[in-house]
Amino acid sequence: MNKINLKPDLNALKGDLLIAAKLTLICFTAVLLLSIVHLLTQGSIDKNNRKTEDMTNRYLIADGAKFEKSYFADPSVHADDEYYFIVTDSQNEVIGWTVSIMTNGYGGAMKVMVGFDTDLIVKNAKLLTNSETPGVGKEAERDEYMTKFIGTGSSARPIPTKKSMLAQSDIDTVTGATITFNGVSSGIVRAASLLKSELTKSNVTDATSDEQEVSE
Amino acid sequence: MSIKDKQNKNKIPAKTAKVQSDGRLLHEFTKGLFKENPSLVLLLGLCSTLAVTNKVSNAIGMGISTTFVLICSNCIISALKGFIPDKVRIPAYIVIVASFVTIVEMILNAYISALAKSLGIFIPLIVVNCIILGRAEAFAGKNDVLPSLMDALGMGLGFTMSMLLLAFIREGLSSLGYDFSDYGAGMLSFIGGGDTLVIRGAEVFGGIKILGLPAGALFVFGLILAAINAVKDIIRQSKKNKSGSGHKAAAEGING
Numbered sequence: 001m002n003k004i005n006l007k008p009d010l011n012a013l014k015g016d017l018l019i020a021a022k023l024t025l026i027c028f029t030a031v032l033l034l035s036i037v038h039l040l041t042q043g044s045i046d047k048n049n050r051k052t053e054d055m056t057n058r059y060l061i062a063d064g065a066k067f068e069k070s071y072f073a074d075p076s077v078h079a080d081d082e083y084y085f086i087v088t089d090s091q092n093e094v095i096g097w098t099v100s101i102m103t104n105g106y107g108g109a110m111k112v113m114v115g116f117d118t119d120l121i122v123k124n125a126k127l128l129t130n131s132e133t134p135g136v137g138k139e140a141e142r143d144e145y146m147t148k149f150i151g152t153g154s155s156a157r158p159i160p161t162k163k164s165m166l167a168q169s170d171i172d173t174v175t176g177a178t179i180t181f182n183g184v185s186s187g188i189v190r191a192a193s194l195l196k197s198e199l200t201k202s203n204v205t206d207a208t209s210d211e212q213e214v215s216e
Numbered sequence: 217m218s219i220k221d222k223q224n225k226n227k228i229p230a231k232t233a234k235v236q237s238d239g240r241l242l243h244e245f246t247k248g249l250f251k252e253n254p255s256l257v258l259l260l261g262l263c264s265t266l267a268v269t270n271k272v273s274n275a276i277g278m279g280i281s282t283t284f285v286l287i288c289s290n291c292i293i294s295a296l297k298g299f300i301p302d303k304v305r306i307p308a309y310i311v312i313v314a315s316f317v318t319i320v321e322m323i324l325n326a327y328i329s330a331l332a333k334s335l336g337i338f339i340p341l342i343v344v345n346c347i348i349l350g351r352a353e354a355f356a357g358k359n360d361v362l363p364s365l366m367d368a369l370g371m372g373l374g375f376t377m378s379m380l381l382l383a384f385i386r387e388g389l390s391s392l393g394y395d396f397s398d399y400g401a402g403m404l405s406f407i408g409g410g411d412t413l414v415i416r417g418a419e420v421f422g423g424i425k426i427l428g429l430p431a432g433a434l435f436v437f438g439l440i441l442a443a444i445n446a447v448k449d450i451i452r453q454s455k456k457n458k459s460g461s462g463h464k465a466a467a468e469g470i471n472g
Binding site: 018019022023026027030033034037038041042043044045048052107131133134135138 | 267296299300301303304307308311312314315318319322323325326327329336337338340430
């Protein structure tokens with residue numbers, strides 16, 4: 001009767017462990033190198049991102065004189081990527097808001113910035129960071145792509161979330177890149193809903209503090 | 217003759233060895249430029265070649281980025297060839313190549329962000345560019361650092377040259393000029409500003425727009441390959457004729 005050898009082959013195990021250790025060392029060195037380059041370049045990358053954001057703000061609401069950055073009170077929102085700007089004119093009157101929101105497209109995470117007027121109607125939108133396919137989903141970066149969302153957001157004209165809600169000429173711009181369209185539209189809808197709840201909360205807080213002042 | 221004398225006789229003189237080594241290094245460098253050009257002869261890395269050559273500025277950026285990654289990865293892989301276990305060499309190569317590509321991406325995002333935006337997804341895709349993995353597997357993993365460096369330089373320059381050729385034709389004919397705004401420069405137009413040739417108020421010619429599109433890339437690339445094959449045929453034919461006339465002359469000489 002053949003006996004099953006349960007004793008492990010120590011030499012083979014040692015060889016495999018050595019291979020794993022070598023590969024780990026290569027990965028560790030790569031991470032170290034990347035961390036150093038990241039430290040050296042992060043400042044410039046952040047500066048470029050801020051510049052892009054500033055330009056986008058001015059593109060979304062051209063009348064804005066001042067864009068003040070604020071964060072959503074909702075704890076579920078990732079404050080590093082999702083926030084909003086209060087847009088005021090030269091007389092310091094609030095004329096709208098721009099919201100930076102993260103959403104998902106065909107190539108993964110996408111950053112969309114949306115401008116709203118005081119009635120929470122979409123003034124304009126812009127697709128920023130994304131990894132969409134060039135020539136297909138990447139076309140959403142074009143200014144003309146966002147015209148289908150401009151003026152939407154009211155109950156009479158809701159933000160389009162399906163192809164069937166678009167005009168024929170707009171359907172043509174979306175065909176072949178439906179996932180990108182779904183990502184952009186859901187991002188805009190989420191931006192509108194976050195901004196609405198944020199403004200409702202701040203209105204409630206303002207009203208409460210006014211009542212307290214009166215009672216005092 | 218003693219054994220020592222025999223050994224001394226077989227030994228290549230230091231000067232000859234240096235000349236041979238220099239000749240080999242030169243060969244490793246020049247082969248990538250013409251004889252084994254990665255894009256036009258080996259037909260490798262065509263996805264990025266065809267995709268980014270709509271603009272000369274893209275071709276320059278992509279060419280420099282790929283050459284940098286190729287040089288760094290070839291040198292490191294060659295230096296570590298005794299250390300990297302054969303069983304896991306491909307994952308190890310990919311880690312090394314991906315690290316250098318990420319470094320390039322971070323540098324471009326930090327200092328030439330317009331170019332990084334223009335090249336987009338094609339920068340991360342250098343990781344799987346078959347020229348880089350091909351050179352790592354076929355050359356750097358088997359040779360010393362210096363020949364690997366020369367091989368990477370030659371292949372990188374060959375790749376950049378072929379992309380530039382394609383981009384010069386495509387952008388020149390489709391936009392009637394070259395746009396260098398990604399580098400902070402302006403538009404170099406053939407027709408003194410604008411992208412349409414206007415004579416007495418009438419738009420005469422606006423460029424061959426299809427050449428700026430993916431279909432145009434394939435068309436121009438096909439024409440370049442056809443031209444190269446035609447030149448090769450002419451050279452081969454002239455060599456054949458020469459050797460034929462040489463044989464004939466030799467035969468006549470013998471007969472005479």
